[in-house]
Amino acid sequence: MIFDAIVVGLGAMGSATLYQLAKQTPNVLGLDQFAPPHTLGSTHGDTRITRQAIGEGAHFVPLALRSYDIWRELEQRTGEELLTITGGLFIGQEHSPVQMHNKPGWLSTTIRAAEQFGIAHRLLDHAALRREFPQFRYRPDDIGYYEEEAGFLKPERCISVQLEQARQYGASVRTNERMVAFDATKTGITVRTEQGVYQTRKLILTTGSWITESLRHTPYQELLTVYRQVLYWFAIEGNYTQYTPDKLPVFILSERDLYGFPAVGGPAGGLKIATETYAHATSPQVVDRTVSEAETRRMYEEHIAPNFVGVGPACVKSVVCLYTMTPNGDFIIDQHPDHPDVLLASACSGHGFKHSAAVGQILAELTLQNRTGFSIEPFQLGHSR
Ligand SMILES: Cc1cc2nc3c(=O)[nH]c(=O)nc-3n(C[C@H](O)[C@H](O)[C@H](O)COP(=O)(O)OP(=O)(O)OC[C@H]3O[C@@H](n4cnc5c(N)ncnc54)[C@H](O)[C@@H]3O)c2cc1C
Structure with missing residues (x-):
């Protein structure tokens, strides 16, 4: 049997791709070395921020908007809530050169993208910030951008729902089966796993932080860097009702490399807040997945x-997660440099989840139609340096 396509890696990008492929042909196979959703890659920790005016670049906006439509389509099909609108508050200094996700001028790019695409938002001065959102400690030159339709996604549920839908359309899904090699020739591609051998016309590698292995011995082997990140849930010591989604939207403090979510786990569930660290490169094979008490104390x-009111030092929960970064913070969606029938996608750089549904559509279109209506030039391997 020859598959039309095999997707290796069924995390955020792979589950979305398999779902989009299966809508067009049941003759597709998805493989993962673990059983997604799991906690060893980049797609766990209960929630991911989504927003529409994308500060990492206006070229991401069509992906974010299309993804909103796909999440809503999936919700309608399954009755599951995947996307929760809370509004989004982004605080910073408008013309700051500080980088976020390897992109300078994040807040001003956000505001420009909102104006360009007509995305509902309002700007808040310092006084309005203090009045409307007393949960934060502000700096004198802080301004706020508030986006009405921002919110959060449930990443584990998004993966499960897309894999389940793919199965219902007839796709085969094999978990706990690691690809050890592939061999691409002009007549087709052979995929070898620890359990078997499969033939396919097209191969899609959405292997997250493990994708560096597929770029070995190519000019791009140094392109991607994996960094360990920690998500924390700190105890709320203030008035809990100030932190629930009706009072607190998802938030990003762009100058301070901090982001977080309203309290959705009840009074004892804590407030999920994280920073971003790029001090030491790592890999999924060797990363330290424990979070020490000293590290948690330092985070607090x-x-x-210094930045929050009413959040105490007790840590309710913490998890380690992996960023796979390109030097310029864009994604990679391209053919493998040596094999035109092998596509690869590294859509992380710390901000990929919100776009994952559309990335799945793009990869499915490239696989089955050899073209996509989305502009993906910025995501070619050569552009990401
Ligand atoms: C802490 C943190 C916070 C984030 N916050 C946000 C946010 O708020 N908003 C946002 O939009 N984005 C956010 N992101 C980014 C987003 O989560 C990632 O872009 C996205 O999850 C990447 O998905 P992926 O499919 O590339 O990787 P993964 O989900 O890790 O999937 C890769 C899969 O490939 C499998 N695999 C690897 N090698 C093999 C092999 N040889 N054989 C078989 N299977 C294999 C793995 O087991 C894994 O299941 C965050 C990321 C992190 C780490």
């Missing part, structure tokens, strides 16, 4: 206490 002292 350096990031939580």
Whole structure:
């Protein structure tokens, strides 16, 4: 049997791709070394921020908007809530050169993208910030951008729902089966796993932080860098009702590399807040997946206490997660440099989840139609340096 396509890696990008492929042909196979959703890659921790005016670049806006439509389509098909609108509050200094996700001028790009695409938003001055959102400690030159339709996605549920839908359309899904090699020739592609051998016309590699292995021995082997990140849930010591989604939207403090979510786990569930660290490169094979008490204390002292009101030092929960970064913060969606029938996607750089549904559509279109209506030139391998 020869598959039309095999997707290796069924995390955020792979599950979306398999779903989009299966809508067009049941003759597709998805493989993962673990059983997604799992906690060893980049797609766990309960929630992911989504927003529409994308500060990482206006070229991402069509992906974000299309993804909103796909999440809503999936919700209608399944009755599951995947996307929760809370509004989004983004705080910073408008013309700051500080980088976020390897992109300078994040807040001003956000505001420009909102104006360009007509995305509902309002700007808040310092006084309005203090009045409307007393949960934060502000700097004198802070301004706020509030986006009406921002909110959060449930990443684990998004993966499960898309894999389940793909199965219902007839796709085969094999988990706990690792691809060890592939061999691409002019007549087709052979995929070898620890359990078997499969033939396919097209291969899609959506292997997250493991994708560096597929770029070995190519000019792009140094392109991607994997960084360990930690998500924390700190105890709310203030008035809990100030932190629920009706009072607190998802938030990003762009100058301070901090982001977080309203309290959705009840009074004892804590407030999920994270920073971003790029000090040491790592890999999924060797990364330290434990979070030490010293690290948690440092997070509280350096990031939580100076910036939040009513959030205490007790840590309710923490998890380690992986960023796979390109140098310029864009994604990679391209053919493998040595094999035109092998597509690869590294859509992370710390901000990929919100776009994952559309990335799945793009990969399915490239696989089955050899073209896509989305502009993906910025995501070619050569552009990401
Ligand atoms: C802490 C953190 C916070 C984030 N916050 C946000 C946010 O708020 N908003 C947002 O939009 N984005 C956010 N992101 C980014 C987003 O989560 C990622 O862009 C996205 O999850 C990447 O998905 P992926 O499919 O590339 O990787 P993964 O979901 O890790 O999937 C890769 C899969 O490939 C499998 N695999 C690898 N090698 C093989 C092999 N040889 N054989 C078989 N299977 C294999 C793995 O087991 C894994 O299941 C965040 C990321 C992190 C880490």
